[in-house]
Amino acid sequence: MSDVEARLAALEKELGVLRDREAIRDVIHRYCRAADRCDLQAFKDCYWSDGFDDHGFFGGNAHEFCDYVIPVLRKIEASRHAITNTIIDLEGDRAFCESQWAVIHRLREGDEFLDFCHEGRYLDIFEKRDGVWKILIRTAATDLDRLYRAKDLRAMLAGERGAANRGPENNLPRGARHPDDPVYVGFDLANLAQARAPIADLWAGFYALGKVL
Incomplete structure (x- = not known):
């Protein structure tokens, strides 16, 4: 292999890693949109159908989790999921990821709100199948919780x-x-x-x- 061929192979490998990382981040971000908009199909699209999710209040098949949690979220005023500090460790067609999340669930109480704010991390194993990355296993680890009473400003x-x-x-x-x-x-x-x-x-x-x- 010539020097040019070696450099091109190295660049192609690096490009593949960057593509994989960006595809994984895209799923993590789309998960947040799907949860907050209560978009069931978009939510399910983030998981493999044989995936597993343990959110503490639910542990089981990922698509069954989707069917459970989206109607629950629709019952409250609003929710907001924000993701930061995503760390991705790639290993072939699998990746271990840690992402910090901050979530607000807004519950109406008369003419006021109860804002349940909690923060923690999603610990994920992603798997790539036929070139597509989705969540295979997700566990939520909680770090902080706060409850505020808020006015309808x-x-x-x-x-x-x-x-x-x-x-x-x-x-x-x-x-x-x-x-x-x-x-x-x-x-x-x-x-x-x-x-x-x-x-x-x-x-x-x-x-x-x-x-x-």
Whole structure:
């Protein structure tokens, strides 16, 4: 093998590693979208059908976990999964991954919310089959938990600003469950985006809220 051929082979190997890592990260991020939007099919697409998930409150077949947890999430006001610090150790067609997560589950209680905030790590074994990476085994390790009582600030701000200051042009789309969330418009985003008149005093409503909280 010539020097050029050796260098090309090394570059091809490095490119394959980078492709695998990016494919794994894409699954990890799409898992978060699927959970927060309650998109059952997208959620299942993150796991192999013979995969296993142990979330503490459920341990068993990964697709059965999906069928269980998505209806549970749909019962609450909203959830948000955020992923950071993903470390990927590749070994052929398998990978061991550690990802830090921060999750907020928002439960409505009358005109207030209970925000259950917990943080931890997903410990995953990914497997590549026919060029596709999916989760084979996932275990959730919890590190921190907090519970907050929160006001419905969006509703309160709307009341403080009043229709004259706020107007329908200043209402951004709210996050929603599948298929109603604005993310599903995809490349039709131009049909959703609007020209909006600026709020004259953006912070006035927040100062007003500070007096009643």
